[in-house]
Amino acid sequence: MKDNKKLTENDVTPETIFNMQRREVLKKLGLSAAALSIPGLAQADILSWFKGNDRPAAPAGRALQFSEPAQYQAKLTLTPADKVSGYNNFYEFGLDKADPAANAGSLKTSPWQVEIGGEVAKPITLDMDDIFKRFAMEQRIYRMRCVEAWSMVIPWVGFELSKLLNLAEPTSHARFVAFQTVYAPDQMPGQKDRFIGGGLNYPYVEGLRLDEAMHPLTLISTGVYGKALPPQNGAPLRLTVPWKYGFKGIKSIVKITLTRDQPPTTWNQGAPDEYGFYANVNPHVDHPRWSQATERFIGSGGLLNVQRQPTLLFNGYAEQVASLYHGLDLRENF
Ligand SMILES: Nc1nc2c(c(=O)[nH]1)N[C@H]1C(S)=C(S)[C@@H](COP(=O)(O)O)O[C@H]1N2
Numbered sequence: 600m601k602d603n604k605k606l607t608e609n610d611v612t613p614e615t616i617f618n619m620q621r622r623e624v625l626k627k628l629g630l631s632a633a634a635l636s637i638p639g640l641a642q643a644d645i646l647s648w649f650k651g652n653d654r655p656a657a658p659a660g661r662a663l664q665f666s667e668p669a670q671y672q673a674k675l676t677l678t679p680a681d682k683v684s685g686y687n688n689f690y691e692f693g694l695d696k697a698d699p700a701a702n703a704g705s706l707k708t709s710p711w712q713v714e715i716g717g718e719v720a721k722p723i724t725l726d727m728d729d730i731f732k733r734f735a736m737e738q739r740i741y742r743m744r745c746v747e748a749w750s751m752v753i754p755w756v757g758f759e760l761s762k763l764l765n766l767a768e769p770t771s772h773a774r775f776v777a778f779q780t781v782y783a784p785d786q787m788p789g790q791k792d793r794f795i796g797g798g799l800n801y802p803y804v805e806g807l808r809l810d811e812a813m814h815p816l817t818l819i820s821t822g823v824y825g826k827a828l829p830p831q832n833g834a835p836l837r838l839t840v841p842w843k844y845g846f847k848g849i850k851s852i853v854k855i856t857l858t859r860d861q862p863p864t865t866w867n868q869g870a871p872d873e874y875g876f877y878a879n880v881n882p883h884v885d886h887p888r889w890s891q892a893t894e895r896f897i898g899s900g901g902l903l904n905v906q907r908q909p910t911l912l913f914n915g916y917a918e919q920v921a922s923l924y925h926g927l928d929l930r931e932n933f
Pocket residue numbers: 683686687688689690691744745746780803831832833844845846847848849850851
């Protein structure tokens with residue numbers, strides 16, 4: 600990190616804040632905290648929420664067993680593990696990128712059950728033992744592109760969502776799949792306090808079209824970097840859809856429902872003009888407030904002089920998924 604560099608306001612990205620002490624950044628800018636509206640400044644409220652509560656550290660992730668199918672071991676530069684699990688979006692634990700790692704230890708991830716129901720012939724509820732017994736885990740190296748225009752490359756461990764859905768036998772009426780994060784306001788400060796949680800509706804919900812959910816690239820992740828997911832990454836199981844913006848990757852899932860109609864999704868409800876249902880990564884369709892043509896890749900380097908790279912259509916997975924969207928106007932269906 601170049602500590603001597605004179606910062607400008609344009610340099611103040613979430614990464615800047617992540618890598619430097621906040622007061623240091625503010626000092627370099629010659630500003631008081633009040634002059635900047637940085638979500639991280641909500642941190643103080645989180646600390647007071649935890650006062651008198653336990654703020655236990657997350658348990659160390661257990662090593663997982665998995666295969667490494669050659670076609671999914673992309674030769675890409677990985678984002679280091681400490682960034683994958685230290686720079687997160689999980690608004691249930693606060694808005695700052697460092698908040699989930701600091702606070703998500705309060706989430707009880709065991710025992711855990713996930714319920715699959717709705718338009719299925721065989722509704723089923725599974726615990727994590729059932730999941731690990733029934734589904735062979737694979738490591739898959741995927742690009743991940745957040746709608747905020749930063750990106751990572753992450754070695755997930757997981758299994759294809761289609762296997763889980765097939766177990767429940769979707770009926771001929773099923774056209775969409777709805778997902779729900781756990782609702783546990785006593786463990787998640789952002790669910791209890793609208794300010795800490797960024798004003799979103801909770802529980803966080805997401806959805807896919809059935810064909811997207813059944814696509815072989817669509818994973819349920821149970822681990823990262825060879826170990827069980829830490830809570831800040833969405834333990835014990837979360838969705839990973841590599842050709843879509845990161846917010847589709849709903850964390851800490853307790854409920855999966857096959858539906859006839861398109862289900863509501865949290866970010867779309869929060870700001871329908873900015874976040875659509877599809878959320879396919881697309882460098883040609885800008886966010887109303889910023890360009891999506893390029894992205895800041897979060898690698899091993901210091902984050903002030905972080906590398907910008909072009910964003911790829913469908914995040915580089917066009918060959919595999921473009922056929923899902925034939926005849927769909929991607930600008931209208933953003
Ligand atoms: N329940 C829940 N899931 C969530 C979020 C969240 O705030 N709550 N944030 C989303 C966003 S915006 C992104 S970019 C990814 C980040 O995943 P990561 O922290 O594991 O990289 O999680 C997604 N899943």
